Amino acid sequence: MADDQTKLKEIERKLGLALLDKGIFLLQDSFSGLENAQLTADMVRGYVLNLGLNIPINQFDYKYYTTSWQNWQLLISSVILDKALYLADKRDCDNYAYLFASLSTFLMSLNTCGVAFGEIYDKTFGRFIDRHYFNTILTSDGSLYLIDSLNSYPDYVKIEKDKDIVLGNWKYKLLSITFF
Numbered sequence: 001m002a003d004d005q006t007k008l009k010e011i012e013r014k015l016g017l018a019l020l021d022k023g024i025f026l027l028q029d030s031f032s033g034l035e036n037a038q039l040t041a042d043m044v045r046g047y048v049l050n051l052g053l054n055i056p057i058n059q060f061d062y063k064y065y066t067t068s069w070q071n072w073q074l075l076i077s078s079v080i081l082d083k084a085l086y087l088a089d090k091r092d093c094d095n096y097a098y099l100f101a102s103l104s105t106f107l108m109s110l111n112t113c114g115v116a117f118g119e120i121y122d123k124t125f126g127r128f129i130d131r132h133y134f135n136t137i138l139t140s141d142g143s144l145y146l147i148d149s150l151n152s153y154p155d156y157v158k159i160e161k162d163k164d165i166v167l168g169n170w171k172y173k174l175l176s177i178t179f180f
Helices: 002-031 041-050 069-078 093-108
Strands: 037-040 057-059 063-066 113-122 128-138 144-147 156-159 165-167 170-179
Touching (some): 002 069, 002 093, 041 063, 041 128, 093 113
Antiparallel strands (some): 037 063, 113 128, 144 156
């Protein structure tokens, strides 16, 4: 009986990996041909700083690739980051944020989906809730959006200079963004 279970699990792994591999290929192909823009690391940093975000901006590439917000929304609507998969300390906010940024690179060849770290507050009472990971997306027109897989996904908010960043029931205070 145990041998049957071991063989079944091996078949499940092989089938799952084959479907994942083929699925990534199909998704990459479906996103190919979208208009994109090339930015330098200095341009990315400048766009973020021009919004009044005086925070550390970690960058690991010299060139960055982005697209219009309309094209970014194709990815957002295609990627299902279901909160049901959430598992404290194993599959939590940091894992979701890095997964979404990585998927944007692997599926669309775009690397301006940043992993952001910050603090979240109750939007009504201003009470501190926790520190949290989420994503920012820099578009080809220099706009920066905040999207959070664990709060109001797939909703988003455009970050604007001198305005509070509010999404769902949370107010966000950005502490850093990493683009890789």
